[in-house]
Amino acid sequence: MNILITGATGFIASHTIVELQQNGHHIIGLDNLSNSSIDTIDKIAQITGVTPEFYSIDICDYNGLMSVLADKKIDCCIHFAGLKAVGESVSKPLEYYDNNIGGTITLLKVLREIGCLNIIFSSSATVYGTPAFVPITEDCPKGICTNPYGWTKSMIEQVLLDTHHANPDWNIVILRYFNPIGAHESGIIGERPNGIPNNLMPYITQVACGKREKLFVYGNDYDTPDGTGVRDYIHVVDLARGHVKALDAIRNNCGAEIFNLGTGNGYSVLDVIRTFESVNGINIPYEIVSRRPGDIASCYAEPSKAEKILGWRATHTLQDMCRDSWNYQSKNQD
Numbered sequence: 187m188n189i190l191i192t193g194a195t196g197f198i199a200s201h202t203i204v205e206l207q208q209n210g211h212h213i214i215g216l217d218n219l220s221n222s223s224i225d226t227i228d229k230i231a232q233i234t235g236v237t238p239e240f241y242s243i244d245i246c247d248y249n250g251l252m253s254v255l256a257d258k259k260i261d262c263c264i265h266f267a268g269l270k271a272v273g274e275s276v277s278k279p280l281e282y283y284d285n286n287i288g289g290t291i292t293l294l295k296v297l298r299e300i301g302c303l304n305i306i307f308s309s310s311a312t313v314y315g316t317p318a319f320v321p322i323t324e325d326c327p328k329g330i331c332t333n334p335y336g337w338t339k340s341m342i343e344q345v346l347l348d349t350h351h352a353n354p355d356w357n358i359v360i361l362r363y364f365n366p367i368g369a370h371e372s373g374i375i376g377e378r379p380n381g382i383p384n385n386l387m388p389y390i391t392q393v394a395c396g397k398r399e400k401l402f403v404y405g406n407d408y409d410t411p412d413g414t415g416v417r418d419y420i421h422v423v424d425l426a427r428g429h430v431k432a433l434d435a436i437r438n439n440c441g442a443e444i445f446n447l448g449t450g451n452g453y454s455v456l457d458v459i460r461t462f463e464s465v466n467g468i469n470i471p472y473e474i475v476s477r478r479p480g481d482i483a484s485c486y487a488e489p490s491k492a493e494k495i496l497g498w499r500a501t502h503t504l505q506d507m508c509r510d511s512w513n514y515q516s517k518n519q520d
């Protein structure tokens with residue numbers, strides 16, 4: 187299939203392109219390079235031997251998108267592009283709503299114009315807010331998001347479902363990611379946050395290489411086994427493989443479907459620290475500090491729907507994720 191990938195040089199998209207190419211798909215990648223680097227395209231080629239077709243275009247640029255896509259046969263779009271810094275979204279809500287929701291609407295209009303009514307959307311477990319129950323199934327009600335970034339994911343899901351409702355010829359697959367971490371086993375591609383990492387694993391790897399003095403653990407007074415936050419960490423390669431499987435659902439004219447992509451296992455912050463230390467033989471100094479506003483106690487998936495319908499299940503362990511995260515960081519100290 188000819189697959190259009192938005193946000194192509196990002197962390198999850200780049201790993202997904204590797205898996206798609208290795209499954210014989212042809213990639214047309216787009217990215218505005220506002221939060222990633224063009225050298226990711228060459229890194230993908232280093233792994234697969236195939237350089238993805240790539241255009242530096244913003245999804246908000248209707249004319250720019252049409253100029254590239256009007257004469258292309260696109261079988262499906264996998265839509266990753268979007269601003270994703272939770273904290274930044276609180277201080278810049280208009281930019282987040284404009285870019286993420288406005289950009290998605292522009293993308294959908296272009297897809298409709300060129301006759302591609304198949305889209306897989308990169309959503310997030312954050313749409314559940316403080317989940318009504320855990321483990322979380324897809325019919326768990328969506329919650330009150332704690333930040334504009336989360337609201338953009340939740341609202342884009344609604345835009346997609348209403349688009350399908352108005353024209354059932356649209357096939358929509360919404361993938362709700364839990365906590366993606368890890369890196370490709372080669373260490374050539376991985377997570378490259380700009381500035382001080384917001385997320386746990388990239389902060390840990392920067393402590394491990396001496397770039398940060400210690401990890402600050404945001405609270406140990408949650409209602410969890412050891413008091414620290416519990417999350418469903420999923421290896422980014424497992425996540426990428428979930429997208430390959432989602433294409434089968436599109437090919438089968440699935441209509442509109444939502445899937446949780448998680449492992450079903452919840453691990454605390456201290457579990458992750460201890461596993462990282464054990465797997466890599468590196469001490470991670472940390473200090474318990476106060477809770478981070480907007481954090482929830484516990485969030486992990488009940489992933490059986492993806493297994494039953496997509497034939498997908500995560501296979502990497504937390505040990506694999508810690509090993510691969512460090513392998514990438516240690517090979518990319520810059």
Ligand code: WQD
Pocket residue numbers: 270272310311312364365366384385386387389401402403404405414415416417455478481
């Ligand atoms: C995990 C746990 C923190 C950093 C966010 C977004 C979500 C998705 C994944 C984009 C929590 C604790 C973290 C640190 C810490 N992003 N922590 N010290 O908040 O579950 O999810 O990233 O799609 O949409 O909401 O991930 O990695 O930030 O936090 O103690 O320096 O680690 O409190 O318990 P989160 P996270």
